[in-house]
Amino acid sequence: MGIIKYLLFTTLITYALTVQAAMAEKLDYLIIANQAEPFQINNDAAQTGVITDIIASLAQKKPLEIYPQVMPFKRYLYEIKKQTYLNWISYGSPTWRSADGNWAQNKRLSNQSLFSAKHIMATLKGNDQITGFNSALLGKTVILLKGFKYSGLEPMIEQYQMKVLESNSHKSALLALKNSRGDLFIEMKSRVLYSLKQQQIDPSLFKFTGISDTIAPVDIHFSYGDGVPNELVEWIDMQILMMKANGEITDILNHYQ
Numbered sequence: 424m425g426i427i428k429y430l431l432f433t434t435l436i437t438y439a440l441t442v443q444a445a446m447a448e449k450l451d452y453l454i455i456a457n458q459a460e461p462f463q464i465n466n467d468a469a470q471t472g473v474i475t476d477i478i479a480s481l482a483q484k485k486p487l488e489i490y491p492q493v494m495p496f497k498r499y500l501y502e503i504k505k506q507t508y509l510n511w512i513s514y515g516s517p518t519w520r521s522a523d524g525n526w527a528q529n530k531r532l533s534n535q536s537l538f539s540a541k542h543i544m545a546t547l548k549g550n551d552q553i554t555g556f557n558s559a560l561l562g563k564t565v566i567l568l569k570g571f572k573y574s575g576l577e578p579m580i581e582q583y584q585m586k587v588l589e590s591n592s593h594k595s596a597l598l599a600l601k602n603s604r605g606d607l608f609i610e611m612k613s614r615v616l617y618s619l620k621q622q623q624i625d626p627s628l629f630k631f632t633g634i635s636d637t638i639a640p641v642d643i644h645f646s647y648g649d650g651v652p653n654e655l656v657e658w659i660d661m662q663i664l665m666m667k668a669n670g671e672i673t674d675i676l677n678h679y680q
Contacts, residue, residue, distance in 0.1 A: 447486035448655055451648075452478060453513040454493045455545045457592045458568050461617040462514060463644070463680035467495045474514045474643075476675045477537060481662055496570045503527040509650030518574050518641045528646055533656065536642040537662040538676060542573065544632040545600060545608040547613055554605055556583075556637050564588050566605035575638045576609060593618035601606070601628060611641070615625070617679055 443606065454463045464472040470491050473673070482489055492511075494502065502508065504527045513538070515529035544555070552559040560583040567573075569589040580587065588605045590596035593614055600608045601624065612631075619626045645663075647656060666672045 437546050447488045448560070448652070449488045449490070449510055450651070451490050451492050451508040451511040453499060453508065453511050454491055455496050456493050456500050458496055458571070459614075460593065460621070461613060465491075466591050470652070473675055473679055474537070474645075477666070478512065479661060479674065480671065480675075482664065484662060485658065486655075500527050500570075503648075509648045511648035512651065513646050514643055515646035516641045516643055518639070520573070531647045531651075531656075533645040533647070533660055533663060535660045535667075538592065538672060539545060539640045539642050539662060540611045540613060541640045542609060542634055542638040543615060544598070544634050545610070545629050546606065546632070547600065547603070548628055548630050550606070550630065553632075555632055555634065560585060560607070562586070563606040564604070565588065566590055566599050566608040568593070568610065573609060579625045594622045595626075597622065597624055597629075609638070613676075613679070 452470075452475075454475075456465060456466055460472065462472050462474045464475070465471070470493075478487075478489060481487060492502075492508065499513075500619045501513070513528065515532055517529060517532060520526055520529045542554075555561070556579050560579075562584055564586045565580065566588045567590070569591055579585075588599060590599055593610065596605075596610070597610050597615070597618060599605050615631070616626075618624075619629075645659060663672075
């Protein structure tokens with residue numbers, strides 16, 4: 424009798440786990456390779472980063488099967504436009520829609536923002552001429568990440584007839600600036616500071632200038648494919664509110680400072 428009860432118990436447990444797995448929402452998590460740190464950090468060991476950690480927290484609160492898909496940024500945009508993945512999640516911003524008319528990554532965003540990101544201008548410490556967007560930038564070379572657009576920056580590049588040097592990663596951009604291949608580097612503050620720390624590049628070599636008057640802070644949201652159910656999107660919005668209220672998102676952000 425004991426054996427029968429045991430077999431019945433294990434059968435019920437197996438059935439329950441099978442049902443739970445069947446009920447789990449399956450999401451392809453689209454990750455930009457080598458250009459999105461600390462939002463998305465990919466290496467051979469594991470996927471980490473601010474966005475990744477928030478998604479991992481969501482998966483602990485609801486049955487979610489997350490399938491990471493890592494790719495270069497241009498292919499990332501191509502796969503979204505091609506609709507290779509329908510049930511995908513990533514991140515975006517309403518600001519980026521106006522930067523180059525690109526709706527692919529930013530077509531369907533969470534109602535709630537995750538956090539706000541500011542941009543900075545990095546120059547060499549000894550460069551006292553460049554203090555912001557002014558006539559000192561005339562004919563200078565600005566370093567940008569390849570494929571990335573920043574709302575408000577293009578008019579300045581045209582106005583000051585600046586040359587553009589594109590880099591494949593934050594590391595290569597910072598090294599280009601360090602070696603005077605460019606005069607300034609524009610990027611999100613969190614990304615620059617994280618890269619300096621990870622690549623062990625001395626931050627005292629550089630001067631950092633806030634440029635929020637030219638490039639407004641960007642609200643970062645989750646972005647979704649057309650196949651993600653509205654019910655799941657609404658549930659995630661509620662979780663974002665709670666994670667912001669209890670400080671969980673702030674703790675995640677601070678971890679990558």
